Amino acid sequence: EVQLVQSGAEVKKPGESLKISCKASGYTFNNYWIGWVRQMPGKGLEWMGIIYPGDSDTRYSPSFEGQVSISVDKSANTAYVQWSSLKASDTAMYYCARSHGGNANTPGDYFDYWGQGSLVTVSS
Amino acid sequence: EFVLTQSPATLSLSPGERATLSCRASQSVTNSFAWYQQKPGQAPRLLIYHASNRAAGIPARFSASGSGTDFTLTISSLEPEDFAVYYCQQRSTWPPITFGQGTRLEIK
Numbered sequence: 358e359v360q361l362v363q364s365g366a367e368v369k370k371p372g373e374s375l376k377i378s379c380k381a382s383g384y385t386f387n388n389y390w391i392g393w394v395r396q397m398p399g400k401g402l403e404w405m406g407i408i409y410p411g412d413s414d415t416r417y418s419p420s421f422e423g424q425v426s427i428s429v430d431k432s433a434n435t436a437y438v439q440w441s442s443l444k445a446s447d448t449a450m451y452y453c454a455r456s457h458g459g460n461a462n463t464p465g466d467y468f469d470y471w472g473q474g475s476l477v478t479v480s481s
Numbered sequence: 482e483f484v485l486t487q488s489p490a491t492l493s494l495s496p497g498e499r500a501t502l503s504c505r506a507s508q509s510v511t512n513s514f515a516w517y518q519q520k521p522g523q524a525p526r527l528l529i530y531h532a533s534n535r536a537a538g539i540p541a542r543f544s545a546s547g548s549g550t551d552f553t554l555t556i557s558s559l560e561p562e563d564f565a566v567y568y569c570q571q572r573s574t575w576p577p578i579t580f581g582q583g584t585r586l587e588i589k
Contacts, residue, residue, distance in 0.1 A: 402517075402568055402583070404579065456572075464575075465572070467515035468515075468527065471526070473524055
């Protein structure tokens, strides 16, 4: 059974750093792109970026380029997104999702499995 | 900038009625197009992939069609559990992968 299990809720202060995780199981981790999606309170879904675990090829949305860093640890079947200096506007639910199909150069067309979400609250 | 525009923003219907949700792309999209359902407090769930294919476990009352720039999700007869927010998504022109802003389907 494919599962994506995300790390728990975080409460941070502005300026602090943070790394949240998404542990995959039930499939060959290296062969599927993993995307990250932000959902601010009461708002819609925003695609942040995506990574191919096989070679760590990473693409970012222009809106998130330079604001976050996406990475993987293949030995742990885990993807991450991290912030070096959080802002109050980073308060949101963050989802990881597996991109179905695709290949080493291009992700699949849709996200078939989703993590349960990691709530990040940034407040002074 | 590639944009997906969903309409209406909110749709108020009663159980048993038919729901028609639309998503319009600012540029032509291949069949790299999907629909998701999100209920409060839950992660999104894949409903439809490649514009018209139901994902595993999705009831037959959900159907979808479209090509080019205009796509439609139809729920033939609403069940109480169908009231949720629905998002369209494209991967045809990427990066970025794009989501629509969502349509809230609420009970009338």
